[in-house]
Amino acid sequence: MSTVEQHIPNDQFLQKLTAFYRDSKIRGPRSVYVTMKPYDGRTKAVPKGSTFKEGDEVSCIFRAKWGSKKIATEVKAKEVNKFHTQYSAIIIAQMVNLEKRKKTDEEKKKTATKA
Amino acid sequence: MTYFTSWDEFAKAAERLHSANPEKCRFVTKYNHTKGQLVLKLTDDIVCLQYSTNQLQDVKKLEKLSSTLLRSIVTQ
Numbered sequence: 230m231s232t233v234e235q236h237i238p239n240d241q242f243l244q245k246l247t248a249f250y251r252d253s254k255i256r257g258p259r260s261v262y263v264t265m266k267p268y269d270g271r272t273k274a275v276p277k278g279s280t281f282k283e284g285d286e287v288s289c290i291f292r293a294k295w296g297s298k299k300i301a302t303e304v305k306a307k308e309v310n311k312f313h314t315q316y317s318a319i320i321i322a323q324m325v326n327l328e329k330r331k332k333t334d335e336e337k338k339k340t341a342t343k344a
Numbered sequence: 345m346t347y348f349t350s351w352d353e354f355a356k357a358a359e360r361l362h363s364a365n366p367e368k369c370r371f372v373t374k375y376n377h378t379k380g381q382l383v384l385k386l387t388d389d390i391v392c393l394q395y396s397t398n399q400l401q402d403v404k405k406l407e408k409l410s411s412t413l414l415r416s417i418v419t420q
Contacts, residue, residue: 250375250377253375253376253377254377254378259376259377259378259379260374260375260376261374261375261376262372262373262374263372263373263374263375264370264371264372264373265370265371265410265413265414265417266369266370266371266417267366267367267369267417267418280367281367287417287418288418289414289417289418304414304418305418306418306419309414309415309418312414313410313411313414316410317407317410317411320373320375320403320406320407321403321404321407323375324375324377324382324400324403325400326377326378326380327380327381327382327397327398327399327400327402327403328380328398328399328400329400329401330399330400330401
């Protein structure tokens with residue numbers, strides 16, 4: 230792609246991410262993807278095999294995709310703690326349709342004999 | 345590529361792969377509410393580690409792992 234990816238501010242990203250998770254439960258595509266990867270600030274392609282320059286400030290890119298909607302944000306090193314606290318609050322609040330606890334084989338046997 | 349069956353093995357392998365090649369590693373989480381499924385993937389385009397779960401307790405573990413990865417990304 231030739232267009233430069235638009236990075237939105239962290240708080241907007243988190244808001245939209247919450248909306249992705251919420252909307253995926255009720256309508257539209259069902260899966261929400263979140264990617265994180267390191268980023269050195271460049272916006273142009275670099276030769277294959279090249280590495281980050283020494284001294285460059287490395288930050289982290291968060292991308293989220295829901296259906297055809299895509300959002301991205303850059304998390305600076307000093308924002309990491311704050312961002313992660315908010316991000317974990319979102320995933321804990323939104324990833325709720327999972328099973329509470331795996332039954333061990335012994336417990337399965339118990340319920341099987343009872344029934 | 346097959347899925348890891350145990351979280352501990354996945355987490356260990358993920359941290360090892362990340363420390364071996366931090367610049368190329370990306371970490372993807374995919375959550376499907378209807379299926380009640382969470383898939384995690386870490387790859388450096390050579391090795392690909394995947395873990396799939398339907399357990400709520402793994403969200404807590406994901407939080408911890410993502411924190412570790414995020415921190416090592418910015419301190420590399």
